Each structure stands twice: as structure tokens, then as C-alpha cells.
Amino acid sequence: MKSLKRWLAKAGPAEKPEGSPCEKGATRRTLFHKIGVGSLLSGIAGLCYAMMRPLVPDVLYEQARRFKAGAPDSFPEGATFLEDQRVFVFRRDKTFHAISAVCTHLGCTVKMVNLNQPKTVQIGGKPVEVHYEFACPCHGSKYYGDGTNYAGPAPKPLEWYKLAVSPDDGALVVDLSEPVDKNFRLTV
Amino acid sequence: MEAKRGIFEKLFWTWTPKTEREAGDSVVRNLLLHWFPAKVTNASLSFGYSFWLGTISAVLFALLALTGMILMFLYVPSVERAYQSIKDIEFAVAFGWYLRGVHRISAHLMVAVVFLHMVRVFLTGAYRNGVAVHQNRPLNWIIGVALLLCTLLLSFTGYLLPWDQLAYWAIMVGTNIASAAPVVGERIRFVLLGGNTIDQNTLIRFYVLHCFFLPVAVLFLFVWHMWRIRKDHGLACVDRLARTQKRIAAIVPTKTYSLLGVAKGRTVHVEASLVDEESETVPSSPNLTQRLLVVTLVTVVAVSLLAIALPTPLEEAANPKVTPNPAKAPWYFLWLQELVTDTTIHLGGFTVNGAFVGGILIPGLIVAGLIVWPFLDRSPVSAAGVWFAAARRRQNTIFLLLVLAVLVLTIIGTFLRGPFWHFYWPWDAWPEAPKHF
Numbered sequence: 001m002k003s004l005k006r007w008l009a010k011a012g013p014a015e016k017p018e019g020s021p022c023e024k025g026a027t028r029r030t031l032f033h034k035i036g037v038g039s040l041l042s043g044i045a046g047l048c049y050a051m052m053r054p055l056v057p058d059v060l061y062e063q064a065r066r067f068k069a070g071a072p073d074s075f076p077e078g079a080t081f082l083e084d085q086r087v088f089v090f091r092r093d094k095t096f097h098a099i100s101a102v103c104t105h106l107g108c109t110v111k112m113v114n115l116n117q118p119k120t121v122q123i124g125g126k127p128v129e130v131h132y133e134f135a136c137p138c139h140g141s142k143y144y145g146d147g148t149n150y151a152g153p154a155p156k157p158l159e160w161y162k163l164a165v166s167p168d169d170g171a172l173v174v175d176l177s178e179p180v181d182k183n184f185r186l187t188v
Numbered sequence: 189m190e191a192k193r194g195i196f197e198k199l200f201w202t203w204t205p206k207t208e209r210e211a212g213d214s215v216v217r218n219l220l221l222h223w224f225p226a227k228v229t230n231a232s233l234s235f236g237y238s239f240w241l242g243t244i245s246a247v248l249f250a251l252l253a254l255t256g257m258i259l260m261f262l263y264v265p266s267v268e269r270a271y272q273s274i275k276d277i278e279f280a281v282a283f284g285w286y287l288r289g290v291h292r293i294s295a296h297l298m299v300a301v302v303f304l305h306m307v308r309v310f311l312t313g314a315y316r317n318g319v320a321v322h323q324n325r326p327l328n329w330i331i332g333v334a335l336l337l338c339t340l341l342l343s344f345t346g347y348l349l350p351w352d353q354l355a356y357w358a359i360m361v362g363t364n365i366a367s368a369a370p371v372v373g374e375r376i377r378f379v380l381l382g383g384n385t386i387d388q389n390t391l392i393r394f395y396v397l398h399c400f401f402l403p404v405a406v407l408f409l410f411v412w413h414m415w416r417i418r419k420d421h422g423l424a425c426v427d428r429l430a431r432t433q434k435r436i437a438a439i440v441p442t443k444t445y446s447l448l449g450v451a452k453g454r455t456v457h458v459e460a461s462l463v464d465e466e467s468e469t470v471p472s473s474p475n476l477t478q479r480l481l482v483v484t485l486v487t488v489v490a491v492s493l494l495a496i497a498l499p500t501p502l503e504e505a506a507n508p509k510v511t512p513n514p515a516k517a518p519w520y521f522l523w524l525q526e527l528v529t530d531t532t533i534h535l536g537g538f539t540v541n542g543a544f545v546g547g548i549l550i551p552g553l554i555v556a557g558l559i560v561w562p563f564l565d566r567s568p569v570s571a572a573g574v575w576f577a578a579a580r581r582r583q584n585t586i587f588l589l590l591v592l593a594v595l596v597l598t599i600i601g602t603f604l605r606g607p608f609w610h611f612y613w614p615w616d617a618w619p620e621a622p623k624h625f
Contacts, residue, residue: 055393060383083509106528106543107364108357109511111608137513138361139529139542140609152609153532153542 066178068171072096072188075172079112079132087161087174088112096186098174099147100159101134108138110158123148134158146182160184203474211471221477223414227469228476231425237312237575238423240483241305242413245339247487248298249406252342255291256399262287263349265395267388270351271505278502289495295343297491299520302339306332306558310587313580315562316572317420318427325424326562328416331409333558338406340520345398347518351391356506357515359386359394365528365547386508428573429463513607522601523594524551529609554590 069082075091082089086101086109101109114132121130121144134143142151147158162178163186165171172186196202201214201221212226231237262281264273277284309315315329344362348355363386367377382389417423463469503512517525527546532539571577576584606612607619 055382056379057382057389062383062385062387086509105532105541106361106547108360108515109509111511111513135608137511137608138357138515139525142608153529155532155539155541155543 065176067174067176068166068169069174070171072165072170072172081112082174085174085176087176089163089172089174094188096163096172096188097184098161098163100161100176102159103136103138103141103154104149104156104158105136105139105141105152105154108136110134110136110141110143121150157182201473201477203477205471205473208471211473214471214473214477221473223418224472224476225418225422226472227465228472229422229426229429229463229469231429231468232423233470233475233479234425237425239304239308240479241301241308243480243483244487245298245301245305246410247484248294248301248491249410251294251488251491252291252298253403255287255294256403258287259291260399265349265392267351267391267506270349270391271502274350274352274502278500285500286492286495289498289500290491292500293491293494293498295346296518296520297494298339299343302336303520306336307587307591310561311580311584312424312575313565313567313572313577314424316424316565316567316569318424318569318572319430320421320427323420324416325420328413328420329562330559331413331416333555335406335409335413337555338402338409342398342402342406343518343520345394345402348391348394349398350502351506352503353506353510353512353515354503354518356386356508357511358517358521359390361515361517361525361528365543368541368543369548370544424573426463426573428570429468431570433464433468514605514609516601516605519598519602523597526597526601526605527551 063085067085069085069089072091075089075096077091077093080089080091081087081101088099088101090097090099103110111134112132113135115130118129118131120127122128123144123146128144128146130145132145134145134147135141136152136154140152141149141154143149143154143158147160149155149157159179160182162175162180162184164173164175165186165188166173172188201218202210205211205214215221215224215226259277262273262277262284264270274288277288279285281287309329309332315325317323317325344358348359359381363377363380366380367373369376378384380390380393381387382393421427516522524547527550528542529546530542531546531550532542533545565583567577567580567583571579600611603614604611606616612618
């Protein structure tokens, strides 16, 4: 105890003998000062983190990104819009593909517009006959039937998603977390 | 001998002071008025100089706080009940329609008035420092810009709460603009929404921002704004007056009258007032207080009448399955909606999303420009505190052109856009657009 008191008594710069290394400012007091301020700042930072971190959710109760959309036979020829998941499923005889209805500009739901007259457009340098297209009500983006953006502010084509057949009941499984390219077709 | 004070004067202040001393006491002895100067120049009180736009904004904010606090008792921030509770407020609660109307009209007017206030301050060059020491008007201008941003955020978070179609798709577009920010964008969207989809987490976040954090921020910034006006020795027109007087008289009365003068160790001689007190100033009580009362009453009456005359719209309940066609933001954000529409850049195979250019880059540059402008402004100080000074003609013109651009984009968005955001003249009929797909 006595030695501690003696040690503490030496701490202040007022006590420092002339010509000692203490003159450079490296006293015990400055060390304690730094430790104190450092601890305070770390404490405040920790407190802030503990207060802000709960705002980033760890558990979400959202819809699954991979879901069963029903038996393939239940889909009519042409387009079916799955409005809860915002995705179009297209059937052409026994082949299926899925195109997102989420506009790539700012996330509004695009609407499918059937064309009165089919028109031939150049997609990727090839002439393609299109019967319908997609248009966004929020900012006027337009996409051809295969999702290729051609007018308005959309920066990229609509996503295509992977389709599969569920092994247990043969239902069509749409996976919104797995984009695929435009050649993807599921044949059932 | 002190005049006999009635109970009203004891609790508040006298509206009819008999002496200058009594007038001064009203300010010095009263908590509500303590932030006013004892005397105020006629120039500052002039309607034609400031249009009292700052005061009107403050009155509108007070109205919003008042009606908002009552609405908080009636509104339920849950996705299941929010829309119904707004319907109850509108159709079942006694005077609910009026409360909601006043809240909505005040919010719309506050956006307009705060914006006009900024335009007024720019056009009069009132962010320039004048002749008094320790002025920092550029800082107060920056606080004002922050207040404008808070006002816009309050409006944005506010119109989300009814959880109607307008609300839902505004959150969709607004948070997707945030996600267009490089690197951290997706993370910001996730935190704003409280997940990946717009749901209960999102509503409660915007509710807390709207009812607590943003109003507190406005209150804090407002207090700072007012305090700076006092520290800056009033409005810029006072400095202008002081300069004119100095040219004529070359002498401004000085006094050694308080510790304030030596607080910074500069001088013990402090100008008692920037201007000749006898000829140019009047006691704040009742000259300022009366005008404040008039402005407050006129604002409240105007808002009330508008709330009665104009219906408060409510769109269909939020439906994530259907985007309205066209999906339009409120008028004060339509220039931004138009901007994000028109600014996607395609350069060869390289594409920059308009969400980033029009939603983040251009608004960011505008705000940055507003913040730094007082430091770049090289116009003579004599041009400050007066409308359309010749020396400021060029920068005022550029500023007005920017204001005009915002107005033109707002008008295009409001009146000339139809289904699928196509361009229609007002006399063109809109075609039948598909409801679903």
C-alpha cells in the first residue's frame, strides 16, 4: 500500500525532477490520461454500436425466394403473372421460362402489354418477332418480350430466373435467387 | 417607478408598453421572448424584404407538431391497421378530417415556404457577412440547407404512413434510389427497409423517423438557426443599413458596456448597435411581437381554410402486387422523378442508372453547391441585404435558372405525364392502360 502511494505520488509532472525523461512529457499521468480517454472513447463507441446494431435485422420473416408455383400442367400457354412474387412464367407447349417483373431502374412492377400487331425487332443483332412487351408505369422503361430493355431509363434487361421441377410432387419451382441467361428453358 | 403589472403582464408581457423600459422588460423578463433583441430595426420588420417566410415556416412547423401529436394518438403504425386508422381519422374521428387536412396542407406549404425562404435569402445575398464582428452567416445558410433537407425528409416519411399505394410505391422508388449508391447502396436499403422487402419493419422505421428523430433534428436546427441570427446581429439588411449610415455619418456610437466586448480579448469598445437606434429601431415588444402574432394568425387561418376547402386524398390500400399507372410522387418530388427518368446514360456497352445520376449524383451536387456557394460568392458586401443587387445579377440569374429548371421538371411531372410515364398534353386523353398485366 505504501509503495502504491509512493508510486502514485510520483505520477504528476509537478514532482518530476529536472533533467529526467519526464520532461519529454511521458509521465505516468499522461499515460493514465491516454488510457482514460481511450477507455472512454472505446466505451462510447461500444455503446453506439450496441445501440445501432439492433437496427440491422438478424432474422427476417419474408417470403421464401424459392417457391413452388403449382403443377406445370396448371399453367396456360403464354404468360402467367405470379403477382405475389412479381415474376412472369411463360409456357410454350412443354417448355417453361421465367422473367422478373421488377423493373431494373427503380424496382416498380412492369406491366405486360400485348401488341396489336407483332413487330420484328433486333435483339442482340438478330431479328426477332415479338408479340408483347413490358412497360414500367413509374418512369416509362420499356422491354421487349424477352426482357431486353430498349427505351426509358432501365439500365439493364429484366432478370431471368431458374425453373425446376420439384422431385417430390412435380410442381414447378421458381428460384428468384438464381438468375439464369436467356437461353434457359425448362422442358417438362 | 415600475408600472403596475397585471396578471397577464406578470405571466406574459405587455402588448402596450408605456415606456421603453417596460418594452425592454417584456423581452428581458420573459422566457418566451428572451431570444429576441430588445430593439429591432424597421428594415428587418419590413414585409417586402423577407416576406416573413422563415416565420411562416416556423408557424407551419408548430402547426405540424401540434396536429401531429394528436394524430399520434389516433394512428396505428402497423401494416395491418395503418390504412384503416387513417380512414377512421378521415371518416369516424370527430374533426379527424380537419386535423389530417391541417397536417397535410401545412406539410405541403412548409416545403414550398422553406424553399421560397431559401430563394429569398439567395436573391438578397443574405448569407454574406456584413460589418459586425463574429458574424458567420454562411454557417446559418448551411443550417438552413439542412433544415430544407429535413423538411423534405419529413414530408417523404410522412406520406408513407397512410400505407396506401402512394406510400408503398414511394418507398419502393425512394429506397431503390438509395440502393443505387455505389458500394454501400444495398446495405443502406436493407437498413432503411429493415429487410429485403417493404413490410412492418419498414413502416415502424419511417414512423419513428417521422415522429421523433426528424422533428427533434428540426427543433435543434431551428434553435441554432435563431441563435445564429442573434449572433450575426440580425438580418443582412441591418448591415446594409449600417453601411449606409456609416457613409453618411462616418461615426457609429460606441460604448464600453459589457463583458461581451472583452470576452474574446479583442476590444473593450463594442458597437452598441450597428445602426442609429433613435431613428432606425423600435422596441421588439410590441413591434415584433404584434407582427409575429399577425403572421401566425394569417398562416393558421390560411391553412385552416385550405384544409376545409381541399379534400385530403387517400389512395387505395397499399398493394405490392399492383403498381399504379402512372405512379406519381407528390408534386415536390416530381422533379426528382422526372430527373431519374431522364438521366440514364448509355455509352457504348456501358450504362449508368438514372437512379444514381438523377437520384443521388445531381441532387448531391445541388446540395454540395448550395453548401459551398457562400464561400465562392465574390460579390461586394454592399450587394448583400437587397433584392436583385446589380453586382449579383449573374449569380442570381444562374440560381433562378436552376429554380426554373426544377419548376419546369415539376410541371412536366405533374401535368404532362400519363400512363407508363408517357408524355401527354393536358388536353390529350389518356388511353386505357392495363390494370394488372
